[in-house]
Amino acid sequence: MITFSEQQLKTPKYMRDVYLVTGGNSEFRRAFPEKRTEELCIEALQEACDYINTTPQELKKHIHSCYYGHFADHFGDQLLGEAVIHDRLGLDPLGNVGIKTGGATGGSTLWEASKAVASGYSDCVLAMGWERMDEVPTDEGNNYIASAADKDWETPLGHIYTGYYAVMAQRYWQIFGKEEDSFRRTMAEIAVKNRGYACHNPFAQAPLKITVDDVIASPVVAFPLRALDCCLMSVGAACAILADEETAYALTDTPQLIYVAAGSHTLRVADRRNMEIPLLPNETKDQYKDLGKEFPGGDRYPGFTGFLAARMSAYYGYRMAGVVDPTRDLDLVELHDAFTISDIQTYEDIGIRPYGLGRTYVESGDCYHTNPNTKAPGKLPANLSGGLIGCMHAVGATGIMQTIECMYHLHGRHGEIHGDERRWERFGKQKPADWEDLQVEGANRALAISHAGVGSHVTATIVVNPDHRLDK
Amino acid sequence: MPYSVDVVRGRYRLRGEFHSIERNQPIRNEAGKLCGVTNPRRLVHTHSYGGEHEFFEGVAQGRLIGTRCDNADCEVGYQSVFMPFRIHCPDCLQKTTSVDLTEVANRSATIHSFMITERTGAFNTLEKPIKFINIEFEGVCTILMGYLLCGEPAIGNRVVPIFASASPTYTILDLAWVPDGTSASELPKGFSSSK
Known part of the structure; x- marks a missing residue:
């Protein structure tokens, strides 16, 4: 049984408030054979400028240091790709650094960027992330992704990362899903929901109207996970501008507070040892004492059913931002739905539901924009962007894209950005006749989860309207 | 690519071919515009346990x-x-x-x-x-x-x-x-x- 010290569990504290000023996404696709990565990065930065009615030239005058998220040098076949982008953005001689934490790279980039502002090192910073996953065949791409597992102990076993999640899906289904077909259908419902929401997002790579049966009938990738349970391989970029209060209000009238926290756990699932569940503010000491009786095998924590890194990112992040109950205190979430199973696991890790009951977040309809059971607004809509399953997983950009999507909702500008006919045209797409504005009315607080490995790194980014902050 | 690796007096001794390169190819779109190139090569890494x-x-x-x-x-x-x-x-x-x-x-x-x-x-x-x-x-x-x-x-x-x-x-x-x-x-x- 491993334990953690008081010092390790201290609530992180910024030395001053950090604000999200603006941000932008490029279009996301499976391939951009006729665009260089820098073109996508500049597209994202231009979006961020347009969002606050400024120009790159003006915005760059405020930027003091830069944080670049780019997961895989392999994919781009370019070491120091960050230096290439920094130069092409014309940001020399500012200090810059590359950040790599697998699938959590986007969130980790915001983590580093926010600390630079919080510490006073910089008053305004650029956080930019991208990935280029189209310059090798898909099976080579799968090998590269599997290279993020332990190369001696895991990667040679098929070179297929989905397999590492599939063993979790199997275990979770048997313990918490009680081997019920209904649980499998709930997993599939996530894929249906997120691909459906992507239909309303012009940036999204894979909008698709499908049914639960389509997901269950899709080809097996790694049993029990099927093709439509899995996220996309993508190309694209996303960026955010973070600043101190004075700079933020000089650039926009409506900056939002941003808090970013991070957790980690073993790269190999094999190395997970048993521990007590670290409790979130909405959980009680005895809450899980009968978990093993209710769900035999479920008391081995985190075992293969939970992600300690996700739990710790929420443990730190909620306390930083004053969040007690995520369903009550947040208005929407963007979760790292790399696989339908990991999405359900994360509901529990971040306290949306207690351990063992993640499926009820979907089955209750709470995770929808409009609850399909009650037709009322969902209590805590999830992945209205389409998530990693429907929108994109251009790894280094993902956590930033999710945060920017949250920002649109908090500004009440989701419809303006996603419904703009010119944007659909610019991306060579037809705006759907049944396009819907998925704006969450009155949204003041949102959370984005960025997740790597088989839970090796996870960040929690919380964005808050300053008039509705909970930490003071 | 025939090669061998030993450790002699605490250093790798590499013999043979560890890498080779092939001629690259242009990549064009339907209109014949040059979009990029391939970068083919083969290489062998060594790794310490x-x-x-x-x-x-x-x-x-x-x-x-x-x-x-x-x-x-x-x-x-x-x-x-x-x-x-x-x-x-x-x-x-x-x-x-x-x-x-x-x-x-x-x-x-x-x-x-x-x-x-x-x-x-x-x-x-x-x-x-x-x-x-x-x-x-x-x-x-x-x-x-x-x-x-x-x-x-x-x-x-x-x-x-x-x-x-x-x-x-x-x-x-x-x-x-x-x-x-x-x-x-x-x-x-x-x-x-x-x-």
């Missing part, structure tokens, strides 16, 4: 070697047994003691979880479908990942290790698993059991 060499050598010899923290001052990890092999205890960072877990595995290895896949990434050498299994052992605090070569996996089923000791690759692929009770004649070619 360091303190884990004992595990991989052990597997090649038909033994499953794990480690144990024997530091009585270690507040958390003392007497913890690790498989996968850990060179240092993750808690006190003292060197661990190697322990032969072959008999423990023969007696107690049980499937904790599993998955089956027909799809693999590039460079896969295993026959499909691949059956990943995660294996628990009595008295071991971690859960090893491996692959099942005979039968169908199910949580809770007993399995035993088999070893490619006749012609080892000195990688994790030399260690596979079969259901307990699999006879010697049923074992896949090139593998033997220590049971």
Whole structure:
């Protein structure tokens, strides 16, 4: 049984408030054979400028240091790709650094960027992330992704990362899903929901109207996970501008507070040892004492059913931002739905539901924009962007894209950005006749989860309207 | 690409061809516009097992070697047994003691979880479908990942290790698993059991 010290569990504290000023996404696709990565990065930065009615030239005058998220040098076949982008953005001689934490790279980039502002090192910073996953065949791409597992102990076993999640899906289904077909259908419902929401997002790579049966009938990738349970391989970029209060209000009238926290756990699932569940503010000491009786095998924590890194990112992040109950205190979430199973696991890790009951977040309809059971607004809509399953997983950009999507909702500008006919045209797409504005009315607080490995790194980014902050 | 690598007086001695390059090709769109180029080449990496060499050598010899923290001052990890092999205890960072877990595995290895896949990434050498299994052992605090070569996996089923000791690759692929009770004649070619 491993334990953690008081010092390790201290609530992180910024030395001053950090604000999200603006941000932008490029279009996301499976391939951009006729665009260089820098073109996508500049597209994202231009979006961020347009969002606050400024120009790159003006915005760059405020930027003091830069944080670049780019997961895989392999994919781009370019070491120091960050230096290439920094130069092409014309940001020399500012200090810059590359950040790599697998699938959590986007969130980790915001983590580093926010600390630079919080510490006073910089008053305004650029956080930019991208990935280029189209310059090798898909099976080579799968090998590269599997290279993020332990190369001696895991990667040679098929070179297929989905397999590492599939063993979790199997275990979770048997313990918490009680081997019920209904649980499998709930997993599939996530894929249906997120691909459906992507239909309303012009940036999204894979909008698709499908049914639960389509997901269950899709080809097996790694049993029990099927093709439509899995996220996309993508190309694209996303960026955010973070600043101190004075700079933020000089650039926009409506900056939002941003808090970013991070957790980690073993790269190999094999190395997970048993521990007590670290409790979130909405959980009680005895809450899980009968978990093993209710769900035999479920008391081995985190075992293969939970992600300690996700739990710790929420443990730190909620306390930083004053969040007690995520369903009550947040208005929407963007979760790292790399696989339908990991999405359900994360509901529990971040306290949306207690351990063992993640499926009820979907089955209750709470995770929808409009609850399909009650037709009322969902209590805590999830992945209205389409998530990693429907929108994109251009790894280094993902956590930033999710945060920017949250920002649109908090500004009440989701419809303006996603419904703009010119944007659909610019991306060579037809705006759907049944396009819907998925704006969450009155949204003041949102959370984005960025997740790597088989839970090796996870960040929690919380964005808050300053008039509705909970930490003071 | 014929090559060999030895270590002589603490340094790699590399002989032969470790890399080659082929002529690249242009990439054009339907209109004939130049969009990019290919960058073909082949290369060989070397890699050190360091303190884990004992595990991989052990597997090649038909033994499953794990480690144990024997530091009585270690507040958390003392007497913890690790498989996968850990060179240092993750808690006190003292060197661990190697322990032969072959008999423990023969007696107690049980499937904790599993998955089956027909799809693999590039460079896969295993026959499909691949059956990943995660294996628990009595008295071991971690859960090893491996692959099942005979039968169908199910949580809770007993399995035993088999070893490619006749012609080892000195990688994790030399260690596979079969259901307990699999006879010697049923074992896949090139593998033997220590049971």
